Structure formats: structure tokens, C-alpha cells
Amino acid sequence: MKHSFESMMPVRSEEPSLDEELPPGHQHYRSIFISDLHLGTPGCQAIELLEFLKHHSSDYLYLVGDIIDGWQLRRRWFWPQAHNDVVQKLLRRGRKGCRIIYVPGNHDEFARGFTDHQFGGIEMVEDAVHITADGRRLWITHGDYFDGVVQYAKWLAYLGDTLYGLALNLNRYLNKVRARMGLPYWSLSAYLKQKVKKAVNFVSDFEVAVANEARRQGFQGVVCGHIHRAEIREIEGILYCNDGDWVESRTALVEHFDGRLELLHWQGESAEHPRAQLAQMQPATV
Secondary structure, rough: EEEEEOOOOOOOOOHHOOOOOOOOEEEEEEEEEOOOEEOOOOOOOOOHHHHHHHHHEEEEEEEEOOOOOOOOOOOOOOOOHHHOOOOOHHHHHOOOEEEEEOOOOOOOOHHHHHOOOOOOOEEEOOOEEEEOOOOOOOEEEOOOOHHHHHOOHHHHHHHHHHHHHHHHHHHHHHHHHHHHOOOOOOOOOHHHHHHHHHHHHHHHHHHHHHHHHHHHHOEEEEEEEOOOOOOEEEEOHHHHHHOOOOOOOEEEEEEOOOOOEEEOOOOOOOOOOOOEEEOOOOOOOO
16 A cells, blocks of 8 residues: 655654754755665664764654564574664654655565554554655665565575675675775675676666556656665656665665755765765656
8 A cells, every 4th residue: 555645744843953063064855765774684774874864864764674674583683782873863853853754575474564654753554655845756665576576486585695794794804904994984795786797787677667557557656675775867757766775875866855866875974975866857757
């Protein structure tokens, strides 16, 4: 069941009420979309996410799936204080007036049993419809329904998740060495996915399939996650937006108050400005 939030605009909170002390360079947006946090795994960059949330607030916050990694938690319990801090930060933000909409994914599929309920002010929905400030109707879905491996060969998805976790562990050690050498963060797993032809083809097929379904349902665009590849592009007249992840890319999709959409790549508090890929799209004609 899709939920539209066009007529449910929250009362805009004053920025100081979202965070007691606003850091220099704080930005307030109409909407923020984040996904694939994978809380409960060593790969989750929870501290960096907390930094990002401290510097960025919004009227709407969409959690687009794989927020808590139930797959990994069933294998081995891992829940450090920083992960708990993320949950508390989100709950506190909801209490301060931000409207938070949670669209579960495959790793947190247990939450799909609680759709159409609220928990601490966070609204649980199967998928959602977001109306941008310039009038575009965007479909909000995690995207795992368009992954044939997840849907029809879950054992293979579990195996791939295990191998992916190993790559992330290697990636952490590699980046510790790079940090000592004064080099920036670099994602080994993202590099490997770009180099493997089948992975590249899978990403392309996924993006086209999601965009085609958005078109079939009469939307001007779609916002999803799942594949850990941040992207804003037009696919045959449909605006395709993937907000990336907080395991590798540390990215979020934001909507300005004029409806413009932008991908933010969080580089940390030490950076003067986060790298951003700006997409100033005109409203699609459908």
C-alpha cells in the first residue's frame, strides 16, 4: 500500500529545535532520503552518519530500506553504542517535528510485518509517494523486488552478502593504512563492482527495471536504494534517483525547497564542503 504525503506536510520546525547546537555550515532541506545504513554490521559507518545528521536537517526524512541488518544480526549480534546513537538521533528528530517515513528493504524485511503502524513517531510503510516542491510525483521503494537473486535465490543472496561482508572487512583495514598515509577514503568493493562486467550489467538492468515500473504506475520519478550505487539520471523520461548507502559511499539524496534534487557525498567534518552532485531537473512531462 502506497502512502502519499502531499497533504500531510509537517509544521516546519525551526532549525535550532532539531539540534540543540547547530554546527557551522548546517543545512536545512525540505527532504532527505537515506538508505542502506546496515545498522548491526561492522561495515556501517554510524559515526559518519551521525556527523552528517548533525550538519543536515529536513522537514521530511525518508529511510529507504536496509536500515537495520536483520540478516547479519541473526548470524552474530553486533550493536555498538554508535548504532544505538543513530536510532536515538532519528527518534529525537521525529519528536522535534521532522516527518520520518520508513520503507523497509530486504535486510530489514521483518519490519514489513509492521507497515501502517508508527513507532516513536516513525511511520512504517511498504512504499510511499513523495510530491516534490515543484509538483513531481516520486515513488519511494527500496528496490529489492527488482533483484531476481533476492526474490528467487535467497540462498545465493545470503552467500553474496557474506562475501560482501568479507570485502568490507578488507576495505576497513585497507583504509586504515590509507588514512595513516594521508590518503582519502576509497571503496574496494565499489571498485570491484565497477570492474566486473556482470555487476555493471546487473546495476544497469536494475535501474531500467525500477524506472520502467515507475513509468507504468504513472510516476515522474523514483527514489530507491538496495544496490549501494548513488545516482541521479533520467531513464527514458523517468527521473531515477538512488540515494546510495552508509557502508561504502556515505551518500544521501536531498530535496531543496524549490524541488531541486541533489546527491551529497559526506566527506566528514574536516572537509570544508561535502562533495555534491547536483541535478537541477525540470519537472517531467508525463
